Amino acid sequence: MSYNTAAVAAELVSILSGLSGIGAAQIGSPESIGVKVSAYVTMGGQSAIRKATGLAQREIRFYCLFAYRVEGAEATAETTLMGLVDAFMNAIDADLTLNGTVPGVVSVDSSAADEPEYQLRAGKEYREYPVIVTVVQRDSYTVNP
Numbered sequence: 001m002s003y004n005t006a007a008v009a010a011e012l013v014s015i016l017s018g019l020s021g022i023g024a025a026q027i028g029s030p031e032s033i034g035v036k037v038s039a040y041v042t043m044g045g046q047s048a049i050r051k052a053t054g055l056a057q058r059e060i061r062f063y064c065l066f067a068y069r070v071e072g073a074e075a076t077a078e079t080t081l082m083g084l085v086d087a088f089m090n091a092i093d094a095d096l097t098l099n100g101t102v103p104g105v106v107s108v109d110s111s112a113a114d115e116p117e118y119q120l121r122a123g124k125e126y127r128e129y130p131v132i133v134t135v136v137q138r139d140s141y142t143v144n145p
Helices: 003-019 073-095
Strands: 026-027 037-052 054-068 104-111 118-119 126-140
Touching: 003 026, 003 037, 003 054, 003 073, 003 126, 037 073, 054 073, 073 104, 073 126
Parallel strands: 026 037
Antiparallel strands: 037 054, 054 126, 104 126, 118 126
16 A cells, blocks of 8 residues: 555545535635535644655544534534534544555544634634544555665
8 A cells, every 4th residue: 555645535525525414525625614514624744654674654644624604503513513523433433444545543533622613704603623533554665775
């Protein structure tokens, strides 16, 4: 298996798109959010190490953000996001290879969401909930004599 960041991002978007209640999911931060509930995936930091002679391994973090247009319904925003995050984590746990794009998911971390974030976008208030998915990918490299 070789490095393929885009394939992992596409699979995360596919999982998000399949969640009941998500109106839109995409790669990249949207300029505006037009639906009640949406999500997007961006590439985060990466760290690569030499695992063994001829084998490199890297961990890649993906920032997955859920956004709910609040419109005065804060409790509904929270309970809807609770269900979506549960479903997202369950879907990842059901296939830790993310449809064969990685040997494994290292972690799914939502600790950045400890403090609730409400953001204004184009005059609308959104409750945002970030989830960081960390995966491992491996690639071989040529050893020069």
